[in-house]
Amino acid sequence: MVSTLGGFVxxxxxxxxxxxxxASVIGARPGREDWLASSRNAILVHFCLVTLAIFLLEYALIxxxxxxxxxxxxxxxxxLTRYKIAGLWGSxxxxxxxxxxxxxxxxxxxxARYHDKHRQLMPYVQAVLQGISVFFLxxxxxxxxxxxxxxxIPPDGRGLNPLLEVTDMLVHPLLLYxxxxxxxxxxxxxxxxxxxxxxxxxxxxxxRRWTVVAWMFLTCGIFYGGWWSYRTLGWGGYWAWDPVxxxxxxxxxxxxxxxxxxxxxxxxxxxxxxxxxxxxxxxSLVIFGTFLTRSGILGSVHAFADGPVGVMFLAFLSVVLxxxxxxxxxxxxQLKGHGELDSIVSRESAFLLNNVILxxxxxxxxxxxxxxxxxxxxxxxKISVGTPYFNRVAGPLGMALLLLMGVGPLIxxxxxxxxxxxxxxxxxxxxxxxxxxxxxxxxxHEEAVLAAFLFAFFVIATVSFEFVVSTRTRARSTGERLxxxxxxxxxxxxxxxxxxxxxxxxVIAIIGIAVSSIYKVEREATLKPGETLSIGHYxxxxxxxxxxxxxxxxxxxxxxxxxxxxxxxxELTPGSRFYPNQQTPFASVDARYHWKEDLYVIxxxxxxxxxxxxxxxxINPMISWIWIGGGVIVLGVLVAVLPERRLALLSVRARAQxx
Amino acid sequence: xxxxxxxISWKKALIPLASLPLIALLAxxxxxxxxxxxxxxxxxxxxxFQMAIYDGEPISLGGLKGKAVVLNFWASxxxxxxxxxAPLLESTWRTYKExxxxxxxxxxxxxxxxxxxxxxxFNYTFPNGPDPGSKISIDYGVYGxxxxxxxxxxxxxxxxxxxxxxxxxxxxxxxxxxxxQ
Amino acid sequence: xxxxxxxxxxxxxxxxxxATAAVTQMPxxxxxxxxxxxxxxxxxxxxxxxxxxxxxxxxxxxxxxxxRELIQQGKSPAEIRAYFVSxxxxxxxLAPPKRGFNLLLWGLPFLAIAAGACGVYFVAKxxxxxxxxxxxxxxxxAERVRRxxxxxxxxxxx
Numbered sequence: 002m003v004s005t006l007g008g009f010v011x012x013x014x015x016x017x018x019x020x021x022x023x024a025s026v027i028g029a030r031p032g033r034e035d036w037l038a039s040s041r042n043a044i045l046v047h048f049c050l051v052t053l054a055i056f057l058l059e060y061a062l063i064x065x066x067x068x069x070x071x072x073x074x075x076x077x078x079x080x081l082t083r084y085k086i087a088g089l090w091g092s093x094x095x096x097x098x099x100x101x102x103x104x105x106x107x108x109x110x111x112x113a114r115y116h117d118k119h120r121q122l123m124p125y126v127q128a129v130l131q132g133i134s135v136f137f138l139x140x141x142x143x144x145x146x147x148x149x150x151x152x153x154i155p156p157d158g159r160g161l162n163p164l165l166e167v168t169d170m171l172v173h174p175l176l177l178y179x180x181x182x183x184x185x186x187x188x189x190x191x192x193x194x195x196x197x198x199x200x201x202x203x204x205x206x207x208x209r210r211w212t213v214v215a216w217m218f219l220t221c222g223i224f225y226g227g228w229w230s231y232r233t234l235g236w237g238g239y240w241a242w243d244p245v246x247x248x249x250x251x252x253x254x255x256x257x258x259x260x261x262x263x264x265x266x267x268x269x270x271x272x273x274x275x276x277x278x279x280x281x282x283x284x285s286l287v288i289f290g291t292f293l294t295r296s297g298i299l300g301s302v303h304a305f306a307d308g309p310v311g312v313m314f315l316a317f318l319s320v321v322l323x324x325x326x327x328x329x330x331x332x333x334x335q336l337k338g339h340g341e342l343d344s345i346v347s348r349e350s351a352f353l354l355n356n357v358i359l360x361x362x363x364x365x366x367x368x369x370x371x372x373x374x375x376x377x378x379x380x381x382x383k384i385s386v387g388t389p390y391f392n393r394v395a396g397p398l399g400m401a402l403l404l405l406m407g408v409g410p411l412i413x414x415x416x417x418x419x420x421x422x423x424x425x426x427x428x429x430x431x432x433x434x435x436x437x438x439x440x441x442x443x444x445x446h447e448e449a450v451l452a453a454f455l456f457a458f459f460v461i462a463t464v465s466f467e468f469v470v471s472t473r474t475r476a477r478s479t480g481e482r483l484x485x486x487x488x489x490x491x492x493x494x495x496x497x498x499x500x501x502x503x504x505x506x507x508v509i510a511i512i513g514i515a516v517s518s519i520y521k522v523e524r525e526a527t528l529k530p531g532e533t534l535s536i537g538h539y540x541x542x543x544x545x546x547x548x549x550x551x552x553x554x555x556x557x558x559x560x561x562x563x564x565x566x567x568x569x570x571x572e573l574t575p576g577s578r579f580y581p582n583q584q585t586p587f588a589s590v591d592a593r594y595h596w597k598e599d600l601y602v603i604x605x606x607x608x609x610x611x612x613x614x615x616x617x618x619x620i621n622p623m624i625s626w627i628w629i630g631g632g633v634i635v636l637g638v639l640v641a642v643l644p645e646r647r648l649a650l651l652s653v654r655a656r657a658q659x660x
Numbered sequence: 661x662x663x664x665x666x667x668i669s670w671k672k673a674l675i676p677l678a679s680l681p682l683i684a685l686l687a688x689x690x691x692x693x694x695x696x697x698x699x700x701x702x703x704x705x706x707x708x709f710q711m712a713i714y715d716g717e718p719i720s721l722g723g724l725k726g727k728a729v730v731l732n733f734w735a736s737x738x739x740x741x742x743x744x745x746a747p748l749l750e751s752t753w754r755t756y757k758e759x760x761x762x763x764x765x766x767x768x769x770x771x772x773x774x775x776x777x778x779x780x781x782f783n784y785t786f787p788n789g790p791d792p793g794s795k796i797s798i799d800y801g802v803y804g805x806x807x808x809x810x811x812x813x814x815x816x817x818x819x820x821x822x823x824x825x826x827x828x829x830x831x832x833x834x835x836x837x838x839x840x841q
Numbered sequence: 842x843x844x845x846x847x848x849x850x851x852x853x854x855x856x857x858x859x860a861t862a863a864v865t866q867m868p869x870x871x872x873x874x875x876x877x878x879x880x881x882x883x884x885x886x887x888x889x890x891x892x893x894x895x896x897x898x899x900x901x902x903x904x905x906x907x908x909r910e911l912i913q914q915g916k917s918p919a920e921i922r923a924y925f926v927s928x929x930x931x932x933x934x935l936a937p938p939k940r941g942f943n944l945l946l947w948g949l950p951f952l953a954i955a956a957g958a959c960g961v962y963f964v965a966k967x968x969x970x971x972x973x974x975x976x977x978x979x980x981x982x983a984e985r986v987r988r989x990x991x992x993x994x995x996x997x998x999x
Contacts, residue, residue, distance in 0.1 A: 236895045243890040271968075298689030311690060319683050326676035333672060342968035350965055357957035365950040372937075372946045374689050380942055383697050385884045387935035388892060394950050524873070585737075588897060605897065617897075697886075700930045707928075769899050794903035801928040803886035803900075 004069055007057045007148035014050040014105075015138040017043050021108075022131035029124035040127060041112050047134065048109040051102045055089070058098060058147055062088050067158055070151035071095055077160040079552050084166050090174045091161045093295060093310065094147035099174070100291075101137035103182040108134065111186060115207070122204060125193035126186075133185055136317045144309045163580045163587050166553065169229035177222030177249060181287045183215025184256060188284035191277050195328040198335060202270060205263050210642050212263075216256050217638040223249055224510075224631035235588025235603050237523070237619050239627070242391040244299040247370045248290030254363035255283040258356045261409075265352050268414065273336040274329060275356075281325040286363075288318045298374065344416035351409040358402050365394045392518075400452055403511055406504045407460035410497070411467060429462030453515040460508045464501050491640055499641025503634050510630025517624035525605065525617040536618050539600055540564040541573065546611035555579045556589065559604050559614045563593060575604040575616065596629065598622040699801050699820045706731075706811045707799040711766065713789040714776065719764065721815070728761040728837035729811040730830075733797060735767060736774035738805040741824040745806055746782040752830055753786045759838055760813075762786070768797050768805060812837050876909045879918045883908075883925055884935045892935055 021043035028037030058071070062085045067073045075088035075095065089095045108130040115123055141147060161170075187208040194204040226246070227239035240246060259279040266272050293299055296311025329336075342349055369386045376384050411425040436458040437451055445451060468487070476486035491498045526534045528543040535541075544560040558576030562569055571593060577586040592601040599621040606615040701707070706729075710720040721729070732749060734742045753763045765788035767775045772790065779788055791797055800809060810819040810833045819833055877894045883904065885896035893904045904925075911921045925933045937943040 236891060236897050238891075238895055241890045241895075292686070296686075296690070298686065298692065315683065315686055318686075319679070322679040322683070323676045326679060327673075330672035330675040333675075340964070340968040342965055345962075345965050345969060350961075353961045353965065354958070357954065357961055361950065361954040361957055364953050368946060368949055371685065374692070375685060376937070376942060377692055378685060378688050383930065383932045384937045384943070385890075385932055385935055386937060386946065387884060387890055389882055389936035390946070393936070394947075398954070523877075585898075603897065605902075697930060697932050700927060793906060794900060795907075797900070798904060798907055799928060801930070803929065 003057050003061045003066055004148045004150045007054055007061075008146060010050055010054045010057065011138060011141050011146070011148070014047055014054065015135065015142055017050060018047045018131050018134045018138055021047055022128045022135060025124045025127035025131065029121075029128075037124060040124070041116055044108050044112050044127060044131065047131070048105040051098075051105040054098060054147075055102050058095060059086060059089055062086065065158065067156075068150055068154045069147075070149045071147045073151055073155050073158040075158070075161050077158045077553070080158075080160060080166070081552065083168075083171060084161060087165075087170050088161055090178075091165055091170070094141070094145045094149075096174070096178075097137055097140055097145055098147050100178055100182060101134060101141070103178055104130070104134045104137060104185065107182055107186055111189075119203070119207065121197050121199060122190060122193040122207075125196045126189045129189035129192050130185060133189075136313075140310065140313055144313060160553070163554065163578060163583060164234070167229070167233055169225065169233060173222060173225050173229055176218050176225055180215050180217075180219025180222050181252070181291070183211060183218055184252065184280075184283050184287055186211040186215070187259075187280050191280040192325060192328065195277060195325075195332050198332060202267055205267055205276070209263070212256070212260060213638060213642050216253070216260060217635060217642075219249065219253050219256065220631065220634055220638075223253060224628065224634075228628055228631075231624070232590060232592070235590045237521075237590075237601055237603065237617075237621070239624075242366075242369070242388050244370050245290070245294050247366045248286070248293045251363050251366055252283045252286040252290065254359050254366070255279055255286060258359040258363075259283055261352050261359075262356050265349055269341060269349065271340045274333060277329055277336070278326075279356075279360075281321075281329070285318065285321055285325070288314065288321055292318055293370075299370070346412070346417045346422075348409060348412045348414045348417070351405055351412055355402070355405050355409060358398055358405070362395055362398050362402075365398070366391065369394075396449070399511065400456060403453065403456040403460065403508065406507065407456065407463045410501055410504065411463050425463065425466075429459050429466060432462045433458035447519050450515055450519050453511060457508050457512050460504060464505050467501060468498070492643075495643055496641050499637045499639070502637030502640055504637075506630045506633030506635075506637055508630070509633055510627045513623050513626030513628075513630060517621045517627070520622045521619060521624075523617060523619040525615065527606075527613050527615040529613050530611070534616065534618055537620050538566050539618070539620065540567070541600075541602060541616065541618050543614050543616065546607055546614055551578075553580065557586075557604075557607065558589065559607065559616060561591075561602060561616065563600060563602075570600075573600075573602045575602045577604055577607075594625055596623075596625045599624050696822060697803065699817075701801060701809075701817050702820055704817060706809065706815055706817045707796075709796045709799060711789040711791065711796060713787045714767075714772075714779065716787050716789075719787055719789070721811075724762055724764075725815055726760075726813055728813055728834070729809075730761060730763045730834070730837075731766065731800075731809040731811060732763065733766045733768055733800070733802050733805055733807045734778075735770045735805045736778040737770065742778075742806045745824040746778070746784075748825055748827055748830060750782055750784055750786070752827075752834070756834060756838075757786075761834060761838060765789070766791050766796055768794060768802065810834075810837055812840060872909065872912065875912055876905060879908050879912070879921050880905050882918075882922065882935050884933050886929060886933060 021040050024036050024040035024043060027033055028035075028040050058069075060066075061069050061072050062076055063082065065072065065076065065078050065085070071092065071094050072088070075091040076085045080088070090099045108127065111126060111130060115126075119126075160166075187204075190204040190208045194201070226249070230241075231237070231239040259276065262272055262276055262279060266276050292311065292314035295314060298311065344350075369390055372386050373384055376382060407429065408426070413421045433455050437455040440454055441451060445454070468490075471490055472483060472487045475481070475490055476483050479486065479489075481489060522536060524534060524536045528534060530543055530545055533540050533542040540563075542562045542564065544562055546557065546559055548555060548557045550556075556576050556578055558574045561573040561575070563571055563573050573591045573593065575591040576589040578589050579586045588603055590601065590603055592599050599619075601619040601621055603617045603619075604614060605617050607613065706721060708721050710718060712718050730749075734746070736742075749763065749765075757763075763786035765784065765786065767778075767788055768791045770790065775788070775790065778784075800807075804822065806824060808821045808825055809817055810821075812818045818837060821829065821833075880894035881892045883893040885891045885893050885898060885901040885904070887898050887900050888896045891901075893901045893908070908921055911924060916924070922934060931937065937946060939947050
């Protein structure tokens with residue numbers, strides 16, 4: 002019943018969405034407001050229908066309705082309820098439904114927010130967003146129906162891949178998808194601007210918050226994925242330059258470039274073509290990424306490919322690329338702004354350089370990702386492109402970007418005078434050099450780490466000085482106390498200070514990456530009960546082996562005692578999870594996380610009688626700084642996008658309380 | 661305000677058309693199989709090894725010169741492929757054993773008890789042995805199970821098959837091996 | 842001054858952590874370090890994109906053992922890599938050798954960035970040439986502005 006109803010709902014949604022797209026285009030002409038109004042209703046109906054489909058699938062999952070093939074593939078009777086719910090996006094069909102739901106949500110939100118504004122742009126914005134939904138609905142209608150039935154009805158489901166039965170699965174895909182789908186909104190507005198031939202900066206102002214929030218979700222998703230990999234997968238790392246990881250990183254890179262270069266366009270009306278190219282690239286890379294995941298042309302941990310899906314995604318990607326770039330070419334002459342720069346030494350130049358580096362890193366990652374395919378096509382041999390390559394090329398570029406992050410926010414727009422440069426950069430530069438020299442004498446000798454710290458100190462110094470000096474100046478001129486002045490400053494120039502906080506977060510994360518990569522140490526040993534393994538200041542003692550039944554698996558773990566400088570710091574219980582359907586066990590890592598360093602332990606092997614256990618112990622210095630940095634980035638974004646009305650209220654209330 | 665019209669010359673058309681090579685490359689990707697990695701050992705001399713045999717005398721590859729060898733890598737934990745091809749291997753062995761070919765099984769990363777159970781289940785009569793330290797597997801570039809190498813009478817690897825064997829393929833390759841003197 | 846102190850306070854934990862981290866290097870694991878170095882360049886063939894050094898799988902462990910043996914026999918990293926390539930093919934190297942067609946992979950990114958940077962430089966040059974010439978500021982006006990600013994700054998001085 003659910004199956005038939007669900008399939009019907011999706012087909013209905015497909016029809017409604019096609020109508021919505023067509024009606025939007027018809028409603029673009031002046032005088033056709035009735036068509037436009039009808040299209041808006043259709044968009045809302047579209048959203049309701051897809052929501053209904055989600056409810057139906059979740060209902061089937063929670064009630065373990067195994068007559069649906071999808072439910073049988075992604076859950077078992079014994080699964081915990083929250084993993085049954087997460088089964089919605091655990092496999093291909095459901096993930097497409099989730100994506101489409103988010104896409105429909107975007108369409109509805111855009112309509113709700115702008116329904117009586119932007120008369121010229123909106124019809125085409127709607128048409129583009131609905132058009133994207135049409136593709137995803139077509140996918141589900143003709144290729145990957147989440148409501149497909151299975152005969153005979155199995156007594157129990159196969160269940161989610163055990164790697165996915167963790168709380169992270171409840172969060173990570175939602176974060177990523179929100180980011181991906183969120184980028185479709187600035188893309189739609191960009192295309193609408195191209196179609197209507199309005200060479201204005203209008204669409205940038207409208208979509209600024211959408212872009213930044215989508216970027217935030219994507220950033221969260223990427224950081225969270227790394228955190229998940231580190232805490233759960235048991236190899237001690239957080240990023241493997243896997244093709245699908247790269248696929249999430251590439252739109253992030255062009256999205257970041259876009260956020261920056263948009264600021265130039267808003268001030269100087271330049272770079273119009275470039276920004277349209279960037280937003281198209283960002284969305285195309287999102288589609289490319291999801292194509293990679295679902296086509297199976299590149300092996301990956303994340304891939305879950307099937308049949309005609311790959312071909313359909315490639316077709317859609319081709320349409321997006323040809324149509325968007327065709328439009329850009331068509332409108333190129335009209336878009337050319339009058340490019341004017343006051344000086345090469347200016348913030349505009351810094352942003353241009355920022356774009357070159359970010360797009361350069363994106364190009365590198367892209368090249369590395371498809372090169373195995375290219376090499377096979379040309380030479381016929383299969384090769385691998387992995388971590389050594391990406392680190393080697395992206396590393397120095399990341400350093401350059403780090404330096405720019407310190408320079409960019411403080412260098413003046415227009416022309417940076419020598420005075421301006423001295424005032425803003427002299428002290429931070431001196432401090433950075435001093436700090437780096439201090440580090441050298443404290444024992445840090447690796448060039449990469451020293452360079453990273455040099456630039457990082459520089460950025461931290463510039464940001465700190467900016468905050469401190471501005472706060473002091475404001476406090477002096479308004480008579481507020483320092484803390485008040487600080488918050489008032491944040492609220493007044495949210496974009497600027499939010500941006501500074503984001504930069505700070507990125508710097509913190511980069512420090513974490515640099516130090517943890519270069520200074521991590523590991524040691525492996527087979528221990529009998531009572532024996533210890535020493536690593537750095539730490540000692541790990543193997544006490545005993547234990548086993549227990551869990552709802553979906555058997556867990557075997559080692560009871561270890563961790564000691565630092567001889568003093569006990571706590572128990573560690575790394576283990577292995579044995580699932581009935583899986584041949585090899587899954588690691589269950591344990592660690593003592595600390596902002597200075599992590600003590601990370603894996604159970605590699607054991608004797609069933611508990612007579613010995615092989616453990617691998619790692620020290621990952623400053624790796625938590627990566628996650629902390631991610632948190633600071635989110636904080637910065639929230640500061641930057643807080644809406645104005647609420648803030649005016651807050652500051653009024655604060656002033657009233659003072660009085 | 662009426663929207664100004666744009667124009668497109670063939671030069672500008674290059675911009676969207678530039679994406680076509682990429683699309684073509686990705687389309688090519690559909691024909692490749694990322695899991696199938698060609699072996700550099702084919703047509704080269706088979707790496708020598710010495711292995712212990714479950715319930716038998718140790719066998720060295722050098723000692724088998726002059727005979728064709730079907731070298732099969734398997735494991736008891738390899739579902740379902742090894743279980744699918746096992747009966748085929750055993751029955752083909754019984755048919756061909758007098759014709760100058762020897763079947764040899766290498767059990768990788770396994771526990772002896774499980775291996776013996778596997779062999780008992782399929783009534784294996786051809787020699788099988790463990791590969792401690794995975795030396796033989798690494799020498800042969802084995803990256804999964806099951807994998808089967810067809811070695812000719814001169815000790816060269818004629819063909820490598822990844823995955824479960826099928827009756828046609830097994831017989832065809834055997835005939836090739838046995839045809840040459 | 843306050844700014845400087847704030848900054849120093851911010852930097853102290855950073856310095857401390859980094860220093861601790863750096864000094865945790867253990868001198869008696871030279872062999873393991875060398876194994877790790879070579880293993881980091883080899884691909885674990887049964888995993889997705891992990892290196893032989895990172896992978897927790899059994900085959901990777903055995904491959905590490907082979908690497909260790911080869912190092913102890915005195916083989917160089919290049920020879921060890923060649924050993925594995927002759928058995929598994931180029932696929933087993935995590936970064937393709939800088940030869941022939943692969944030079945595209947290693948060279949294109951730097952070329953692209955260099956081209957981009959040059960492009961930006963030339964475009965910026967053109968754009969600075971296109972700007973409108975500056976007009977001299979009227980000195981009387983400038984004096985008025987200066988006086989106004991001083992007046993505003995005056996009363997708030999605490």
